[in-house]
Amino acid sequence: MTEEHAEHILSYGKLTTVWVALLVLTAATIMVTRVELGVWKVWAALAIASVKSGLVIAFFMHMKYEPRLFRIILFVALFTLAGFIGGTFFDVLYR
Amino acid sequence: MAHETAMTEGGFWRDTGRTGIGAWIFSTDHKRIGLMYLYCVLGFFLVGAFLGLLIRLELMAPGPTIMTAQTYNAMFTVHGVVMIFLFIIPGIPASFGNLVLPIQLGARDVAFPRVNLFSWWLYAIGAVIVLISLFTGGGAPDTGWTFYVPFSARTTTNVSLAVFGVFVLGFSSILTGINFITTIHRMRAPGMTWTRIPLFTWSLYATAWVQVLATPIIAITLLLVVTERILGLGLFDPTRGGDPVMYQHMFWIYSHPAVYIMILPGMGVISDIIPVFSRKPIFGYKMIAFSSLAIAAAGSAVWGHHMYTSGMSDLGVLVFSFLTFIVAIPSAIKVFNWVSTMYKGSISLEAPMLFALSFILLFSIGGLSGLILGAAATDIHVHDTHFVVGHFHYVMFGGTGFAFFAAAHYWLPKYFGRRYQEKPAIIGWVFMFIGFNILYFTMQVLGMEGMPRRYYDYLPEFARLNFVATVGSWIMLAGVAIVVWNLWRGLFKGEPFTGNPWGGASLEWSIATPPPTENFEEDPVVTHGPYDFKGAGVP
Numbered sequence: 218m219t220e221e222h223a224e225h226i227l228s229y230g231k232l233t234t235v236w237v238a239l240l241v242l243t244a245a246t247i248m249v250t251r252v253e254l255g256v257w258k259v260w261a262a263l264a265i266a267s268v269k270s271g272l273v274i275a276f277f278m279h280m281k282y283e284p285r286l287f288r289i290i291l292f293v294a295l296f297t298l299a300g301f302i303g304g305t306f307f308d309v310l311y312r
Numbered sequence: 313m314a315h316e317t318a319m320t321e322g323g324f325w326r327d328t329g330r331t332g333i334g335a336w337i338f339s340t341d342h343k344r345i346g347l348m349y350l351y352c353v354l355g356f357f358l359v360g361a362f363l364g365l366l367i368r369l370e371l372m373a374p375g376p377t378i379m380t381a382q383t384y385n386a387m388f389t390v391h392g393v394v395m396i397f398l399f400i401i402p403g404i405p406a407s408f409g410n411l412v413l414p415i416q417l418g419a420r421d422v423a424f425p426r427v428n429l430f431s432w433w434l435y436a437i438g439a440v441i442v443l444i445s446l447f448t449g450g451g452a453p454d455t456g457w458t459f460y461v462p463f464s465a466r467t468t469t470n471v472s473l474a475v476f477g478v479f480v481l482g483f484s485s486i487l488t489g490i491n492f493i494t495t496i497h498r499m500r501a502p503g504m505t506w507t508r509i510p511l512f513t514w515s516l517y518a519t520a521w522v523q524v525l526a527t528p529i530i531a532i533t534l535l536l537v538v539t540e541r542i543l544g545l546g547l548f549d550p551t552r553g554g555d556p557v558m559y560q561h562m563f564w565i566y567s568h569p570a571v572y573i574m575i576l577p578g579m580g581v582i583s584d585i586i587p588v589f590s591r592k593p594i595f596g597y598k599m600i601a602f603s604s605l606a607i608a609a610a611g612s613a614v615w616g617h618h619m620y621t622s623g624m625s626d627l628g629v630l631v632f633s634f635l636t637f638i639v640a641i642p643s644a645i646k647v648f649n650w651v652s653t654m655y656k657g658s659i660s661l662e663a664p665m666l667f668a669l670s671f672i673l674l675f676s677i678g679g680l681s682g683l684i685l686g687a688a689a690t691d692i693h694v695h696d697t698h699f700v701v702g703h704f705h706y707v708m709f710g711g712t713g714f715a716f717f718a719a720a721h722y723w724l725p726k727y728f729g730r731r732y733q734e735k736p737a738i739i740g741w742v743f744m745f746i747g748f749n750i751l752y753f754t755m756q757v758l759g760m761e762g763m764p765r766r767y768y769d770y771l772p773e774f775a776r777l778n779f780v781a782t783v784g785s786w787i788m789l790a791g792v793a794i795v796v797w798n799l800w801r802g803l804f805k806g807e808p809f810t811g812n813p814w815g816g817a818s819l820e821w822s823i824a825t826p827p828p829t830e831n832f833e834e835d836p837v838v839t840h841g842p843y844d845f846k847g848a849g850v851p
Contacts, residue, residue, distance in 0.1 A: 293525075
C-alpha cells in the first residue's frame with residue numbers, strides 16, 4: 218500500500234455547509250411525513266436518511282479524502298449489512 | 313540491542329522486561345499472546361470435552377443414568393457455550409493465528425499489538441463472566457447454546473449473565489479480526505505479494521472479515537435478549553407484536569457465518585501442512601485462496617437454513633436452500649486441490665500430516681451430511697435429531713478440532729524449541745480417529761432413525777446405538793488424553809527441535825527456533841512463494 222495521503226483538514230465553511238445541508242434534510246424528513254405517499258413513505262424517509270449518512274461519512278468522517286481501499290472496505294460492510302437486512306425481510310415479506 | 317536480545321538462546325521466551333506472570337499478561341508480543349490464547353482455549357476444550365463425556369454417559373442407557381433432567385439441560389448448554397465461544401471460535405485464529413500470522417507475513421508483530429493484548433483481556437474477562445454465570449443466580453443456563461426465545465426470555469436460570477459474557481467475547485473476536493485485516497494489508501514484508509501469502513494467513517484474512525462484519529449482529533441480538541428479560545419489551549413475543557423467528561434470524565446471521573470463523577482457519581492449516589508433507593507445491597494456490605473469500609461471502613448468506621422448520625416463508629426456505637448449496641462449491645474446490653497436491657507427491661505420514669489427512673475425510677463426511685441438511689426436503693425429516701449433532705461434530709471437531717491438533721503438532725515445536733514424541737502422537741491420533749467415527753457416525757444413524765437431539769430420555773429401540781456412541785466417546789477421549797499429554801510433556805521436556813526438519817518454505821521456517829522477540833533480525837525480502845521449496849532451498 219503506497220497511497221499515503223497527507224492529513225486533510227476541512228475548512229469551517231465547508232463543514233458548516235454540510236451541517237446546514239443536514240439540517241435541511243432533517244426538516245425534509247419531517248415534512249415528508251405530512252405528504253400522503255402511502256407505502257413510499259418509508260422509502261422516502263430511508264432515502265433521505267441515506268443521503269444524510271452519506272454526507273456524514275464523506276465529510277465529517279473524511280471518507281471522501283481517504284484511499285480507495287477504505288471506500289471499498291466501507292462498501293463491503295454496507296453491502297453485507299444490506300444483505301443481512303434484505304435476507305431477513307425476504308422471509309417476513311413472503312411469510 | 314533488540315538484535316542482541318533476538319539472537320540469545322531461548323528467543324522470545326527470554327523477555328527483557330517484566331518477570332513472572334506480568335511478562336505474559338501484559339506482554340504485547342504476538343507470540344506470548346498467542347500462547348496465552350492457546351493455553352486458555354486448550355483448557356476450555358478439555359472442560360468442554362469432559363462435559364461432553366458426561367452427556368454421553370447420561371445417554372448411555374434410557375432413563376436417568378447419572379444426572380437429573382435439569383442438570384442434563386444445563387450440561388449440553390454449557391458444553392455448547394464453552395466449546396463454541398471459548399474454544400472453537402478463538403481456537404485456531406486467536407492462538408495459532410497470533411503465533412504464526414505476523415511471521416508468515418514477514419512482520420515483527422501485528423499492526424496493533426496493544427489492541428491485541430486488549431483482545432486477550434476481553435477474552436479472559438468474557439470467559440470469567442461465563443464461568444461465574446454457571447454457579448450464580450438461578451444456576452447454569454438451560455436453553456441450549458443458541459439461547460432461543462421465548463424460552464431464554466423466560467427461564468429462571470442465569471441466562472442474562474451468560475449472554476453478557478458471550479457479548480464481551482464477541483468484542484475480543486472483532487478486535488482480533490480488525491488487527492489481522494490491518495496486519496495483512498499493511499505489514500507485509502517487501503516482496504510479500506498477495507499471491508505469496510501462505511494459505512493459512514489467507515484463510516485468516518477471510519475469517520477476519522467474517523469476524524468484523526458478523527459478530528456485531530450477535531452482540532446486538534444477545535443484548536436484546538437481556539433487555540427482553542429485564543424490561544420485558546416484547547420484541548420477540550407475538551402476543552405483543554414481536555416475532556420469535558426474528559430472534560432466530562438475528563442469531564443465525566452471526567452464528568452461521570461463525571461456523572466459517574471456526575472452519576476456515578482449519579482449512580488454512582491443512583493447506584499449509586499438505587504440501588510440506590507431500591514435498592510438492594500446493595495445487596491451485598489461487599483457487600484455494602479465493603475459495604476462502606468465496607466461503608466467507610457465500611457463507612454469510614445462508615443463515616436461513618437453520619430455520620426451515622421454524623415457520624419461515626416457503627420462498628425463504630427455497631432461496632436459503634439454494635444458497636446453501638453454493639457454499640459446497642468453494643469447499644469442494646479446497647478438498648479437490650488438497651487431494652491433487654498429494655497426487656504423485658512424496659508423502660510422509662508424520663503426526664501433523666495424519667491429522668491433516670483425517671481432516672479431509674472427516675470434513676468431507678461432515679460437509680456432505682451438511683448438504684442433506686441444506687436441502688429443505690430432507691432437512692425437515694432430520695431437523696433437531698442426532699443427525700444434526702453428528703453432522704456438526706464431523707465438521708467442527710473432525711474438521712476444526714483435528715486441524716487444531718494438526719497445527720499444534722506442526723507449529724508448536726517451532727515456538728517451544730522442543731518436540732513431542734512421534735509414536736505416542738500417532739497412537740493418540742489412531743484412538744481419536746477411531747473413537748470419533750464410532751461416536752459421531754453412530755449419532756448420524758441414530759438421527760436418521762429419529763432420535764431427537766437435546767432429549768434426556770429416549771425410546772428403548774435407540775438404546776443399543778447410544779451405548780455404542782458412548783463407548784466411542786471413551787475411545788476418542790483416551791486418544792485426546794494421549795495427544796495432549798504427549799504434546800505437553802514433549803514441548804516442555806522433549807528433545808530439542810531446531811531448524812526446519814519438515815522442510816517448510818514459508819517464512820516462519822526461515823528464522824531461529826524459538827523465534828526471537830522481534831521475529832526477524834533484519835526485515836526479510838521475500839523472493840519466492842510459500843510452497844516454492846526449490847526457491848526456499850529446502851530439499
